[in-house]
Amino acid sequence: xxxxxxxxxxxxxxxxxxxxxxxxxxxxxxxxxxxxxxxxxxxxxxxxxxxxxxxxxxxxxxxxxxxxxxxxxxxxxxxxxxxxxxxxxxxxxxxxxxxxxxxxxxxxxxxxxxxxxxxxxxxxxxxxxxxxxxxxxxxxxxxxxxxxxxxxxxxxxxxxxxxxxxxxxxxxxxxxxxxxxxxxxxxxxxxxxxxxxxxxxxxxxxxxxxxxxxxxxxxxxxxxxxxxxxxxxxxxxxxxxxxxxxxxxxxxxxxxxxxxxxxxxxxxxxxxxxxxxxxxxxxxxxxxxxxxxxxxxxxxxxxxxxxxxxxxxxxxxxxxxxxxxxxxxxxxxxxxxxxxxxxxxxxxxxxxxxxxxxxxxxxxxxxxxxxxxxxxxxxxxxxxxxxxxxxxxxxxxxxxxxxxxxxxxxxxxxxxxxxxxxxxxxxxxxxxxxxxxxxxxxxxxxxxx
Numbered sequence: 001x002x003x004x005x006x007x008x009x010x011x012x013x014x015x016x017x018x019x020x021x022x023x024x025x026x027x028x029x030x031x032x033x034x035x036x037x038x039x040x041x042x043x044x045x046x047x048x049x050x051x052x053x054x055x056x057x058x059x060x061x062x063x064x065x066x067x068x069x070x071x072x073x074x075x076x077x078x079x080x081x082x083x084x085x086x087x088x089x090x091x092x093x094x095x096x097x098x099x100x101x102x103x104x105x106x107x108x109x110x111x112x113x114x115x116x117x118x119x120x121x122x123x124x125x126x127x128x129x130x131x132x133x134x135x136x137x138x139x140x141x142x143x144x145x146x147x148x149x150x151x152x153x154x155x156x157x158x159x160x161x162x163x164x165x166x167x168x169x170x171x172x173x174x175x176x177x178x179x180x181x182x183x184x185x186x187x188x189x190x191x192x193x194x195x196x197x198x199x200x201x202x203x204x205x206x207x208x209x210x211x212x213x214x215x216x217x218x219x220x221x222x223x224x225x226x227x228x229x230x231x232x233x234x235x236x237x238x239x240x241x242x243x244x245x246x247x248x249x250x251x252x253x254x255x256x257x258x259x260x261x262x263x264x265x266x267x268x269x270x271x272x273x274x275x276x277x278x279x280x281x282x283x284x285x286x287x288x289x290x291x292x293x294x295x296x297x298x299x300x301x302x303x304x305x306x307x308x309x310x311x312x313x314x315x316x317x318x319x320x321x322x323x324x325x326x327x328x329x330x331x332x333x334x335x336x337x338x339x340x341x342x343x344x345x346x347x348x349x350x351x352x353x354x355x356x357x358x359x360x361x362x363x364x365x366x367x368x369x370x371x372x373x374x375x376x377x378x379x380x381x382x383x384x385x386x387x388x389x390x391x392x393x394x395x396x397x398x399x400x401x402x403x404x405x406x407x408x409x410x411x412x413x414x415x416x417x418x419x420x421x422x423x424x425x426x427x428x429x430x431x432x433x434x435x436x437x438x439x440x441x442x443x444x445x446x447x448x449x
Contacts, residue, residue: 054067079125087108175312199236259299317349
C-alpha cells in the first residue's frame with residue numbers, strides 16, 4: 001500500500017519530486033472575472049489544506065474564497081485533500097463546475113494542469129516549486145512584458161530574461177510562431193537601459209539577393225544603382241538593440257559574416273574598404289529550426305555565440321492560466337464576456353498562439369455591440385472547442401486496459417516526459433500512470449528536453 005504525507009501526496013509523487021530536486025506545492029492559479037474592466041484580477045491560491053469557493057465579497061479567509069460573481073452559488077465547489085492527491089467536488093451549484101470543459105457530476109481527482117471553470121471565473125490546478133512561486137510573484141509585481149504571466153514555466157523563463165537583460169550577452173529566443181518572441185525582445189531592450197533604438201529584422205522576409213546589403217549597407221558605387229552610400233539595419237541599431245527574427249532563415253554565407261560581426265562588432269558595407277565599429281546588442285529569434293530546438297539550421301559557432309542555452313517561450317496551449325489576463329488586455333470595446341465564450345477561449349488550443357488570440361478577441365470585441373463578447377462572435381474553430389468539451393453523461397465509461405511499455409514510451413516521448421499530460425491523454429489519474437511507469441521501469445526525466 002502506498003504511504004501518504006499530510007498533504008495527501010503518495011510515495012510515488014514524493015519520489016518524483018525528489019528526482020526533480022524540488023518539492024511542489026499545490027495551488028490554484030485563478031483568473032477572471034470575465035468582466036473585462038478588471039484586467040489585473042488574478043490570484044495564486046494555496047490548496048494544501050483544501051479550498052472552498054463560493055459567492056461573496058472578494059475575500060480569502062482561511063480555506064474559504066469569496067468571489068463577487070452572480071453565477072456562483074453561495075458554496076459552489078470544494079477542493080479536498082485525499083489519499084494520493086486532491087479531489088474536486090461541486091457543492092450542488094446551480095450553474096455547475098467544469099473540468100477541462102466537462103461538467104462535474106461526481107468528485108474528480110485533479111491532475112496537474114487541470115482547467116476549472118465556474119461562473120465568470122476559471123483556474124488552473126498546478127503543483128509549483130518555491131522558485132516558480134517567487135518568479136510568479138516577481139512577474140505580478142513588475143511584469144517584463146505588457147501582461148504579467150502566472151504560468152510557472154513562463155514566469156521562470158521571464159525571471160531569467162529579466163536578469164539577462166541587464167547584461168550585454170546575446171540571446172536566442174525560441175518559440176512557436178505567435179508566442180511573443182518580438183514582444184519579449186522589446187521588453188529586454190527596455191530593461192537593458194540601452195539609449196539607442198530597437199530594430200527588428202525578419203530574416204525570412206528579406207529577398208536573398210538583398211539580405212547582405214540590407215543588413216550591412218553598401219558604399220557609394222558598390223553597384224550600378226548605388227549613387228550614394230546606404231547604412232544597413234545593423235548600423236541603424238547603433239547604441240541600441242538589433243533583433244534578428246527567424247535567424248535560421250539566413251544563408252550559411254551570411255551566418256558566417258554575422259558571426260564575424262559578433263566577434264568584433266565591426267561591419268564592412270558592400271564596396272567599402274574600411275570597417276566601421278558599431279555598438280549594438282544582438283538578439284535572435286526562431287520558431288524552432290523547423291521543430292528542432294537543437295539549432296540544426298544554424299552554424300555551430302553562431303549558435304554557441306548566441307547562446308548554447310536558448311530561451312524557450314512555451315506555447316499558449318501550455319499556459320491556459322494566461323488566457324484571462326490576455327483576454328482582458330486585448331478586449332478593448334467589450335466590458336464582459338459570457339461564460340460559454342470564456343470557456344471556449346480557455347479550451348481552444350491556439351495553434352498560432354497569442355497572435356491568434358489577439359486577432360480573435362479584437363474581432364469579437366468589435367462585433368460586441370452591447371459590450372458583451374458572446375460565443376457566436378468567436379470563430380467557428382474556437383466555439384467548437386466548447387462542443388468537444390461537452391458535459392459528460394452520468395453513465396460511467398468502461399476504463400481502458402493498462403497500456404504496455406511501448407505505448408507508454410511513445411506517450412512520454414510525445415509529451416516530453418510530462419506525466420500529467422500522459423495521464424490526461426489516457427484519461428487516467430496521475431498516480432495510476434506513475435504506478436505503470438514504475439512497473440515498467442520507465443523514468444520520465446529521460447524524455448524531457
